[in-house]
Amino acid sequence: MDIVAPARGEDPTSALVATGREWWRNAVIYQIYPRSFADASGDGIGDLRGITARLPSLVELGVDAIWLSPFFVSPQRDAGYDVADYCDVDPLFGTLDDFDALEDAAHALGLKIIVDLVPNHTSSDHAWFRAALDAAEGSVERARYMFRDGTGEGGELPPNNWESVFGGPAWTRTTNTDGTPGQWYLHLFDSTQPDLDWENPWVRDQFRDILRFWLDRGVDGFRVDVAHGMIKEAGLPDYTAPADSGSMGGGAVGLEPEIGTHLDAPTPPYWAQDGVHEIYRDWRQVLDEYDGNRVMVAEAWVEPLSKLARWVRPDEMHQAFNFSYLETSWAGPAIRRVVDGSLDAFTSVGAPSTWVLSNHDVVRHATRLALTADNPQGHGIGPKSPGQPIPELGLRRARAASALMLALPGSAYLYQGEELGLPEVIDLPDRSREDPTWFRTNGERYGRDGCRVPIPWEADAASYGFSTSGKSWLPQPADWAPVSRDAQLGVTGSTLELYRLALALRHEHDLGFGAIEWLPGYGENVVAFRNGSVTVIANTSDVPVELPVGRVLLSSADLHGSALAPDQTVWMRS
Structure with missing residues (x-):
């Protein structure tokens, strides 16, 4: 079977299109965690100039937009999600001029820019x-x-x-x-992150001005942190979460077990209150004043999906992160259920479904998919955690899961480094950890540092080319040279080349604007569907599966004969 790469076409974000095909409906959006992406200043912390210098690599990857985690003025007690000034850049990351240069460079390359807005709370330094x-x-x-x-x-x-x-x-x-x-x-988060009172009209006025400040600078949209928060139930009644609901909720992934895994639990009085929708309808009017299809993306931990769809009704947000998909196990029946549920829910309100497997708040999926014990979201994983992963299995499943995800219609989110197959960094020294979760639980939970380690660019450079000085704010593993970007670029079969091929094919075959047709006859542990002219088969079982006759466009692992091995995904044309 021949594996065929497509010709690269024009960048899909190069022109606006008619309603129903707006850029955000099928975009692949790449999350940049600024302090861990690229450091141009040499202080060991990533910055805006570092991001600007690396933008061509993202164009080469084939993404349509970038989402920047917070870079605003902040004491950095929670990695910038504790904002002290919403309308300026923290000197740690650069200046407003640096941001403008980054935005200009991105737009010149055909990339959209989404910035992270944190409206539930401010820093106590604000x-x-x-x-x-x-x-x-x-x-x-x-x-x-x-x-x-x-x-x-x-x-x-x-x-x-x-x-x-x-x-x-x-x-x-x-x-x-x-x-x-x-x-x-x-403070629903750290004590240095006091919650704003969104019943106060003054607060709402300030945030309209903040939106306009960044829209006037040309940003293409906002990712809204804790978008299911902000409004609290009147009277602030006591609430006790279910005993088996885990530990985290809200802004960090899995931080709201009551709205993530317990569909029959009552809605907590501090999440998902009806009043939040009034805020987003107001914000939507602000965005609609600007041309260019500016967007809002909800980080809303809300289940079931039919309820989450309320965040993306036509007069509210444009997209919402699909955490139900992220949390789904690598199992055929579960994947089919969440895909069907997602498409039904979002389509019912005229919104695209989104798909995501990793971000800055969760255990990277190259590790998470191979854990051998339960790992509640938000706990993280460290050297003493139960259920240590099987690395080879994790990478194989991650590649297969990513290939499946990128064939689905709608919009997909990638987290920096997943295109390199990076695993969670488990063996961080305790003295290096910075996540508030680690400190507030007295080391009982490892938190999120393991997915935030600076990414490797060059196999033979100090700090793998992350910093001009070789410094790194979190220590990088000693064995990351083989997964560095330059070690994978152009290497057939590498994870980077798998992603590049998948994104090119996704664009060539217009899969983001496609539709799913499930294919019968493969057994419950095989996910098989057709999206337009492409047939996708993912084997989540533990036995090989015979493939139909056809031309293989992409395979997440080497094919041996006509059988699809366990934990492998292919794209085909009949």
Whole structure:
């Protein structure tokens, strides 16, 4: 069987198209975690100039857009998801001029730019929160956040029993200027990330201005962090999560077990409240003032998918991350169910489905798919975790799963380094860890550092070419030379070349605008479908499967004869 590569066509983002074929409906969007992508300054932390220098490699990969995790001014206690100024660049990453240069370069190359917006909370260093702490109880400054009196005889107990996503109570008590105990403030994440009060019109006004600041600079859209948060149930009632629901929720993947794995559990009073939709309808009107099909993407941990579809109704957001798909096991029946459910739910409101396997909050799928024990989302994995992965199995399944995902209609998200087959870094020294989860749980959960290690570009360079100085803010594995980008580029069978071929074929055959037709006769543990002119067969069973007659366009692993091995995916034309 011959494996045939397509000719490269024009970049699909080069021109706007009619309604129903907007660029975001079939885009492949590449997530950049700035501190771990490329470092031009030499301080060991990635930056905007480093990203700009590496943009040609993303064009060569074949993606349509990039999503930048936060680069705003921040004390970096939660890697930039604790914002101190929404309208400026943190000096760690560069300047506004650097951002403008990055955006200009990306647009010149045909790449769209999506920036990360964090509206549920600010940093405790933000001027708004500092003013609130300095102001009196009941002041307009305090009304911008969730300040409340405590309970108990002297207010010594928190206002309710809510738990933080990162572990521990979701309330911290303030100290008055005279040294006496004061009110409590809500922080669903770290204590340095106080929640804003989105019932306050002033807060809504500020964020309209923030949206316009970046839209005026030319960004193509926003990824909205914790898009199922912001509004809390009136009265802030107590809530206890199901005992077996895991540990995390909300902004980091798996941080909301009640809305991720327990479909019959009640909706927590701090997630997925109906009032959030009013906010996004308002924001949609702002985006619609601008040309160029500007988009909003929801990071909303909401199940079932039929409920998540409410976030992408025609007058709200354009896309929502499909975490149900990310969390699905590598098993034929489960994959078919989630694909059908996704297409049904999103199509019902006129939105494209999205597909994603990895991001900055989850164990990389080259490791996750080969864990030998349960690993609750948000816990991460380290050297003492149960269920250590089988590396060879993980990479094989990751390649097969990625090949399957990139053949599905809709929009797909890639996380930096997955195109290299990078695994989760398990053996990070404890002294190097920075995730708040690690510290707030006293080392009981490893958190997300393992998927955030700077990626390797050059096999023979210091820090694998990540930094001009050879520094790296998290230590890189000593055995990453073979998976570096330059070691894989042009090498037949490498993971990088698999991704490049898949993205080229996806564009050539217009798979993002296609439709699924399931193919019978392969058994329940084989996922077989036709999308347009391409037949896709993924074997999740433990036995080989006979392939039909046809020309092989792509295979996630070497083919031996006419049999598809376990944990292998092919694309074919009959």
